[in-house]
Amino acid sequence: MAKPIGSTCNIDCTYCYYLHKEHLLDQHRGRRMESSMLERYIRQYIEAQNGAEIIFSWQGGEPTMLGIDFFLDIVDIQKRYAPMGRRISNDLQTNGTLLDDDWCLFLKQNNFLVGVSIDGPRELHDSFRMDRKGQPTFDAC
Numbered sequence: 372m373a374k375p376i377g378s379t380c381n382i383d384c385t386y387c388y389y390l391h392k393e394h395l396l397d398q399h400r401g402r403r404m405e406s407s408m409l410e411r412y413i414r415q416y417i418e419a420q421n422g423a424e425i426i427f428s429w430q431g432g433e434p435t436m437l438g439i440d441f442f443l444d445i446v447d448i449q450k451r452y453a454p455m456g457r458r459i460s461n462d463l464q465t466n467g468t469l470l471d472d473d474w475c476l477f478l479k480q481n482n483f484l485v486g487v488s489i490d491g492p493r494e495l496h497d498s499f500r501m502d503r504k505g506q507p508t509f510d511a512c
């Protein structure tokens with residue numbers, strides 16, 4: 372599992388165990404994995420796998436804050452290092468608030484398995500999953 376944006380997230384769930392990790396790691400908001408590190412990670416991860424399918428899992432914080440171009444780079448790098456006869460796949464865990472048509476098209480075209488975090492019905496979700504201004508996020512998911 373890779374967290375290329377560390378603990379950075381655009382919302383502020385009351386139970387989040389991860390947002391405060393930025394203080395442990397002296398990590399400032401907006402930190403993202405540098406492209407050289409991203410390429411090294413993908414290359415080494417592929418080299419370390421011996422199964423028929425090589426699965427990358429992308430999480431955060433909120434990984435969609437990195438933007439589609441970051442994930443286009445991921446797919447390009449994976450294609451460059453893809454071993455013959457092996458399948459590379461990706462999954463993405465997101466709070467869903469930044470997903471728009473462009474994101475959905477990218478995720479569909481590149482066959483990402485997507486997990487969207489929603490806490491049941493609106494009343495429950497909006498009790499715990501607020502944005503940075505304390506506003507509910509159910510409608511944004």
Ligand code: SF4
Pocket residue numbers: 380381382383384386387388389390431432433466488
């Ligand atoms: S969406 Fe995930 S990372 Fe962001 S605040 Fe909620 S639990 Fe934490």
